[in-house]
Amino acid sequence: MKEDDASGPPNRELYALLHLSPDASDEEIRSAYRQWAQVYHPDKYQPPHMKEIATENFQRICEAYEILSDENKRQVYDIYGMEGLNFELELDPELNKLEEIKEQLEMLKRMKELEKISAHFQPMGTIVAYLSMPKFLDGHGIMEGTDMSSEVQSQLSKHNAIAIGGNLEIKEDSGGGVASTVFRRQISSVSSLEFTGSVGLHSLLEVGVRMTRQLSVHSTATMAIAKSLHDGSVTLSNSWTRQLSPTATGNIELLLGPESSIGVGWQNLSAAGEVKFGTHSSGLSAHYTHRFSSKSHGLIAGRIGSTVLEVEVGGGRKVSDFSTVHMLYRIGIRGIFWKFELHRGEQKLIIPILLSTNLNPVLATAAFVFPTSIYFILKKFVFKPYYLKREKQKALENMERTGPEVQETREAATKAQQLLENVANRKRNKQQAIGGLVITRAIYGNRKAIKKGDELRETDGELASQVLEVTLPLNFLVNDSGKIKLHDGVKQSDIMGFCDPCPGKPKQLQVEYSYSGERYEVTVDDYEELLIPQLAHRI
Numbered sequence: 001m002k003e004d005d006a007s008g009p010p011n012r013e014l015y016a017l018l019h020l021s022p023d024a025s026d027e028e029i030r031s032a033y034r035q036w037a038q039v040y041h042p043d044k045y046q047p048p049h050m051k052e053i054a055t056e057n058f059q060r061i062c063e064a065y066e067i068l069s070d071e072n073k074r075q076v077y078d079i080y081g082m083e084g085l086n087f088e089l090e091l092d093p094e095l096n097k098l099e100e101i102k103e104q105l106e107m108l109k110r111m112k113e114l115e116k117i118s119a120h121f122q123p124m125g126t127i128v129a130y131l132s133m134p135k136f137l138d139g140h141g142i143m144e145g146t147d148m149s150s151e152v153q154s155q156l157s158k159h160n161a162i163a164i165g166g167n168l169e170i171k172e173d174s175g176g177g178v179a180s181t182v183f184r185r186q187i188s189s190v191s192s193l194e195f196t197g198s199v200g201l202h203s204l205l206e207v208g209v210r211m212t213r214q215l216s217v218h219s220t221a222t223m224a225i226a227k228s229l230h231d232g233s234v235t236l237s238n239s240w241t242r243q244l245s246p247t248a249t250g251n252i253e254l255l256l257g258p259e260s261s262i263g264v265g266w267q268n269l270s271a272a273g274e275v276k277f278g279t280h281s282s283g284l285s286a287h288y289t290h291r292f293s294s295k296s297h298g299l300i301a302g303r304i305g306s307t308v309l310e311v312e313v314g315g316g317r318k319v320s321d322f323s324t325v326h327m328l329y330r331i332g333i334r335g336i337f338w339k340f341e342l343h344r345g346e347q348k349l350i351i352p353i354l355l356s357t358n359l360n361p362v363l364a365t366a367a368f369v370f371p372t373s374i375y376f377i378l379k380k381f382v383f384k385p386y387y388l389k390r391e392k393q394k395a396l397e398n399m400e401r402t403g404p405e406v407q408e409t410r411e412a413a414t415k416a417q418q419l420l421e422n423v424a425n426r427k428r429n430k431q432q433a434i435g436g437l438v439i440t441r442a443i444y445g446n447r448k449a450i451k452k453g454d455e456l457r458e459t460d461g462e463l464a465s466q467v468l469e470v471t472l473p474l475n476f477l478v479n480d481s482g483k484i485k486l487h488d489g490v491k492q493s494d495i496m497g498f499c500d501p502c503p504g505k506p507k508q509l510q511v512e513y514s515y516s517g518e519r520y521e522v523t524v525d526d527y528e529e530l531l532i533p534q535l536a537h538r539i
Contacts, residue, residue, distance in 0.1 A: 017060060018061070018064055019477060024068075029068050039419060039420060040061055040419060041054065041058060042058055073085060123346065124151045125149065125150035126150075126349075128148075128350045130171075131352070146169070147168075148167070149165065162184070164181050165181075175201075176201050179200075182194055182196050191211070192213075194209070195209055196210065206226060207227055207229075208224060208225060219240065219243070220240070220241045221239070222238070235257030236255075237255045239254070240252045248267065251265045251266075261277060262277055263277075273287075281305060281306050283303060283304060285302065285305075287300065287302075294318075303332075309332050310333065312339075314329055317383075322345050324343045324344075326339075328340075329368050329371070335354055337353060338367065338371065340353075395462070410468070413468065413499035416497045425475075428478075435516050437515050438475070438513060439513045440512050443467050443470065443509075444467070444509045445468050445508075446466035446506075449467050450508045450523065465501070466505070470497060477495075486528075491527055492507070492526050506525070508523055508525055511530070518538055520537040
């Protein structure tokens with residue numbers, strides 16, 4: 001047995017096999033084991049092929065019961081899954097107490113983690129190339145300046161990390177650079193301490209200390225002090241961050257020094273805003289991102305203040321698993337700009353192009369309409385056909401790679417359903433006679449295939465192969481009270497008689513049933529709790 005789907009809650013396969021909640025009591029575990037053992041006990045079947053199927057599934061039931069009925073094994077499984085149970089082969093055989101087992105398991109896992117992070121680096125970098133069309137038209141060259149920055153982070157140990165970075169800026173006939181180092185120490189689970197240092201071409205060493213502490217479940221505070229050895233100035237900063245909701249945070253930042261300021265900000269998954277008042281500049285900024293799909297989004301942003309007034313609109317599209325491209329249009333008191341960005345992992349290439357310093361209405365309109373039109377033309381006739389072709393090719397490659405495994409699990413699910421058939425039919429007939437719960441049709445598989453419906457699946461063999469008929473096992477799961485409960489956090493493909501017909505893709509379960517002469521229908525995502533019958537499902 002294996003936990004092979006990292007996208008959902010781990011360590012639940014054994015509970016699915018016995019159709020149990022992860023919070024099931026010892027008595028519920030024993031009762032479920034007796035029920036499934038009666039169905040799959042090999043002695044109940046005479047034909048050799050049926051006895052073979054029963055033996056295979058009976059062994060799975062016994063293994064699940066052996067682990068879940070043992071307090072120590074169950075707790076190890078709940079925390080570490082089957083991997084944790086396999087680790088026990090490396091443990092001292094004299095360890096009997098759960099605390100001792102957990103302690104040594106933690107030690108083994110820490111050793112493996114340290115092996116992974118010993119050579120683990122996280123490089124980040126940005127290159128900004130400033131281009132100017134007015135300069136180019138005047139015969140002075142198109143390049144106006146360049147800004148390059150990079151940083152490498154390394155986890156030295158579980159509690160210590162270091163980051164080394166640098167920045168180089170060149171603009172016309174002048175330039176500058178800064179090298180910086182940050183050492184971070186995790187003092188406890190709620191606090192950390194950072195030591196910073198930097199040195200530049202035109203400034204001497206600057207050193208600082210920053211401390212961050214989690215004040216509560218929803219609040220974090222940071223205090224920092226930095227001193228410049230160039231002019232002796234000292235800068236103090238304090239910031240407070242508060243979790244306002246599951247998807248939104250707010251923050252306040254106070255800066256005291258040569259450039260003092262106070263700022264208040266807010267952000268969530270799609271929008272952010274900030275108000276800042278300072279001795280040198282003040283302003284308001286905001287941006288909003290709208291996702292059109294999982295791969296493309298639109299953006300609108302604005303800034304207004306004592307030194308700036310501009311609006312920016314544009315969008316971006318994910319071109320691969322690690323790369324995203326952005327095209328932005330900006331207009332403000334500094335002129336009209338295009339900005340192109342390529343993000344790949346933690347690396348960025350940004351190219352702002354100054355089109356004009358004069359806010360000419362015709363030029364401003366053309367600068368917005370022209371690239372927008374080009375984008376939609378290319379999207380319709382180039383990008384979309386290419387991506388559809390590539391996605392289809394990737395799907396075919398995935399099917400070829402996982403095909404034998406899927407075929408094997410389908411056959412195992414079909415065999416398991418054969419053993420459930422007699423009891424499932426008996427339960428169905430009983431419920432039908434009293435007007436109770438009868439599953440008339442149930443399918444499980446690719447979310448896209450289920451949403452497209454029967455007619456499209458019948459004409460698309462690829463989609464049809466990614467759906468599994470599970471009417472029979474659901475009828476088997478109807479309890480004596482005429483109800484079914486699929487537990488939250490338990491992967492449905494691990495239920496007896498189910499399988500995963502499309503590994504790596506989002507899945508749903510669609511159920512049609514009758515109850516008291518009425519028709520009902522419900523669709524739930526994988527891992528989602530399902531209780532039927534419910535009045536809300538009535539058609």
